[in-house]
Amino acid sequence: MSKIILDRLQEKFGADVLETSSFRGDDVAVVRPSRWREVAEFVKNDPACQCDYFVDLSAVDRCDPNTDDLDMPDRFEVFFIVHSLKKKHRVRVKARVSGEDPRIDSIASVWSGANWQEREAFDMFGVRFEGHPDLRRILMYEEFEGHPLRKEYPANRAQPLVAYRENTFDKLGPFLRDEGMPLNRSVSVDLERTPENPHALDKNN
Amino acid sequence: MADLSSDTRIVGGGESGFVTTRFDALLNWARKYSLFQYPFVTACCGMEFMAAASPRYDLARFGAEAPRFSPRQADVLWVVGTISQRQAPALRRIYEQMTEPKWVIAFGTCASCGGFYDNYATVPGIDKIIPVDVMIPGCPPRPEAVLDGLMLLQKKIGEGDRTPAVLKNTEMPEEHKRSLEQLHQIRLKR
Numbered sequence: 001m002s003k004i005i006l007d008r009l010q011e012k013f014g015a016d017v018l019e020t021s022s023f024r025g026d027d028v029a030v031v032r033p034s035r036w037r038e039v040a041e042f043v044k045n046d047p048a049c050q051c052d053y054f055v056d057l058s059a060v061d062r063c064d065p066n067t068d069d070l071d072m073p074d075r076f077e078v079f080f081i082v083h084s085l086k087k088k089h090r091v092r093v094k095a096r097v098s099g100e101d102p103r104i105d106s107i108a109s110v111w112s113g114a115n116w117q118e119r120e121a122f123d124m125f126g127v128r129f130e131g132h133p134d135l136r137r138i139l140m141y142e143e144f145e146g147h148p149l150r151k152e153y154p155a156n157r158a159q160p161l162v163a164y165r166e167n168t169f170d171k172l173g174p175f176l177r178d179e180g181m182p183l184n185r186s187v188s189v190d191l192e193r194t195p196e197n198p199h200a201l202d203k204n205n
Numbered sequence: 206m207a208d209l210s211s212d213t214r215i216v217g218g219g220e221s222g223f224v225t226t227r228f229d230a231l232l233n234w235a236r237k238y239s240l241f242q243y244p245f246v247t248a249c250c251g252m253e254f255m256a257a258a259s260p261r262y263d264l265a266r267f268g269a270e271a272p273r274f275s276p277r278q279a280d281v282l283w284v285v286g287t288i289s290q291r292q293a294p295a296l297r298r299i300y301e302q303m304t305e306p307k308w309v310i311a312f313g314t315c316a317s318c319g320g321f322y323d324n325y326a327t328v329p330g331i332d333k334i335i336p337v338d339v340m341i342p343g344c345p346p347r348p349e350a351v352l353d354g355l356m357l358l359q360k361k362i363g364e365g366d367r368t369p370a371v372l373k374n375t376e377m378p379e380e381h382k383r384s385l386e387q388l389h390q391i392r393l394k395r
Binding site for chain 1: 290291293294297323324325326327328329332333334335336
């Protein structure tokens with residue numbers, strides 16, 4: 001796989017392309033977040049790149065909540081993947097933004113497909129895309145607090161919209177023949193039908 | 206009428222005989238064979254529900270033939286699949302729209318207890334939101350388990366039992382095993 005896009009990016013943006021790598025045809029460029037939108041416009045419009053097909057945009061939380069500072073300067077890695085239908089090549093462009101105030105330019109005006117993807121990245125990670133036409137939560141609800149895919153969000157913390165019922169399992173044994181154990185009990189009773197236990201079903205029934 | 210409750214008495218016989226029973230027992234007996242269903246299908250269990258409802262397994266044999274596309278006309282709410290927190294208000298509203306008497310079947314492990322989802326997005330079992338009559342575990346449950354669950358619900362309706370129940374594994378009766386073996390032998394001989 002040729003590295004045309006990476007070469008063109010380095011030519012154009014110089015030191016603002018922080019890293020490049022290429023692994024089995026996957027070209028990756030890490031750029032400075034301040035040039036994010038310019039890079040997007042460049043890979044779309046440059047005659048050697050012509051990346052007209054938007055594939056994906058999301059973010060990665062790179063911190064370890066046990067050891068790292070949650071405000072570390074390169075905590076969230078925002079990336080987009082674009083493909084060229086004419087040149088048949090693709091590139092992944094990344095930018096790292098701080099955990100303290102994660103902000104980056106929106107590229108929804110370059111590829112309109114990025115609109116909902118940016119909303120998802122905002123919803124899940126809290127990265128703010130500046131210039132986005134309608135930056136609202138897309139998967140979670142408005143009442144939801146926090147951003148669930150951030151590493152500091154407790155894995156099983158739910159924020160129910162409907163209050164949970166209490167005493168959902170008030171039945172005591174004996175249970176019917178076909179009934180298993182209630183979810184929170186560890187005994188099962190299998191009784192013959194007697195006058196005392198009219199609900200127990202006959203085994204031959 | 207054999208499966209009416211124990212309060213039923215058959216008096217006399219032949220053409221002039223009659224039957225006495227309790228009114229609610231008769232009503233429940235009628236109800237359990239005329240279940241209009243409302244499938245609330247959200248996830249992959251839906252495919253298994255379609256298999257169970259279609260002719261090969263045929264829910265219609267149990268009087269649960271007609272699916273209604275409005276909860277107002279349905280007796281049984283089948284909750285088929287994972288329910289997310291965001292969906293929970295919709296599910297509860299649909300339950301509230303159903304007219305009494307109404308029953309709920311939790312189809313599959315996710316609807317019963319949240320399954321392997323233990324996270325911010327999933328309701329850990331629909332009984333946290335609405336009352337459930339029968340839970341059918343399985344990921345997804347086999348159609349036989351679904352039919353078992355429906356029969357368990359009918360049994361509970363007949364007895365007026367409104368407590369939640371979990372379907373458990375059923376052993377194949379010995380005579381069924383023997384007849385299956387015989388079938389197998391016949392096939393081998395051909």
